[in-house]
Amino acid sequence: MSTIAENIAKVGVRIREAAQASQRDCATVGLLAVSKTKPAEAIRQAFAAGTCDFGENYLQEALEKQAELSDLPLTWHFIGPIQSNKTKPIAEHFAWVHSVDRLKIAQRLSDQRPAHLPPLNICLQVNVSGEASKSGCNPDELQALAQAVTQLPNLRLRGLMTIPEPTDDPSEQRAAFARLRELMQGLNLDLDTLSMGMSHDLEAAIAEGATWVRIGTALFGARDYSTT
Numbered sequence: 001m002s003t004i005a006e007n008i009a010k011v012g013v014r015i016r017e018a019a020q021a022s023q024r025d026c027a028t029v030g031l032l033a034v035s036k037t038k039p040a041e042a043i044r045q046a047f048a049a050g051t052c053d054f055g056e057n058y059l060q061e062a063l064e065k066q067a068e069l070s071d072l073p074l075t076w077h078f079i080g081p082i083q084s085n086k087t088k089p090i091a092e093h094f095a096w097v098h099s100v101d102r103l104k105i106a107q108r109l110s111d112q113r114p115a116h117l118p119p120l121n122i123c124l125q126v127n128v129s130g131e132a133s134k135s136g137c138n139p140d141e142l143q144a145l146a147q148a149v150t151q152l153p154n155l156r157l158r159g160l161m162t163i164p165e166p167t168d169d170p171s172e173q174r175a176a177f178a179r180l181r182e183l184m185q186g187l188n189l190d191l192d193t194l195s196m197g198m199s200h201d202l203e204a205a206i207a208e209g210a211t212w213v214r215i216g217t218a219l220f221g222a223r224d225y226s227t228t
């Protein structure tokens with residue numbers, strides 16, 4: 001078994017145990033493998049071990065890997081910051097975008113989504129940690145943004161995403177994820193997705209209702225940015 005396959009098995013156990021601890025069906029928690037900075041070969045190994053959903057943050061890097069892996073039936077998720085001049089390739093080459101935090105980006109993604117593809121699945125990224133974090137819309141802007149995004153024809157608003165301020169305190173982790181869940185409930189829209197939880201806090205996220213956990217380090221090892 002490859003190291004990646006072993007890691008996938010270990011993360012699978014963590015997901016199942018966390019789901020069980022809060023009486024959730026583990027089938028409702030999806031594993032999104034975050035493959036940024038990792039080579040196509042690592043994705044191949046993860047796919048061979050049963051993982052189909054991959055998250056990427058950097059557009060150019062993602063497009064290169066998609067081309068190398070076009071023989072595999074993978075589902076690609078864009079999870080990084082989005083510049084408005086990069087929306088077209090994102091609309092063309094991904095099934096999901098988790099990091100929409102302003103209407104201009106959503107409008108461009110809808111306009112640029114090719115007609116032959118199904119609607120692009122969207123999560124709105126929310127900043128639940130206040131000043132400490134720069135990415136994500138403010139909670140008080142969320143209602144208006146969500147309402148506007150539901151009107152865009154080529155997008156399907158699925159739910160919310162957050163990257164809270166890192167903390168080792170499980171109760172603080174849970175408080176941030178609970179906030180995202182409550183914000184989604186407060187929207188009163190037909191949403192089914194909470195994209196929250198990473199390698200160090202997936203248990204807290206699952207306890208608060210995560211439906212995608214975005215896992216990089218625990219699957220692929222530490223990232224090395226020195227060569228990029």
Ligand SMILES: *Cc1c(COP(=O)(O)O)cnc(C)c1O
Nearest residue numbers: 034079198199214215216217218
């Ligand atoms: C890198 C990244 C992850 C994965 O983080 P790990 O701590 O390596 O599991 C998840 N979500 C987003 C948005 C990321 O950029």
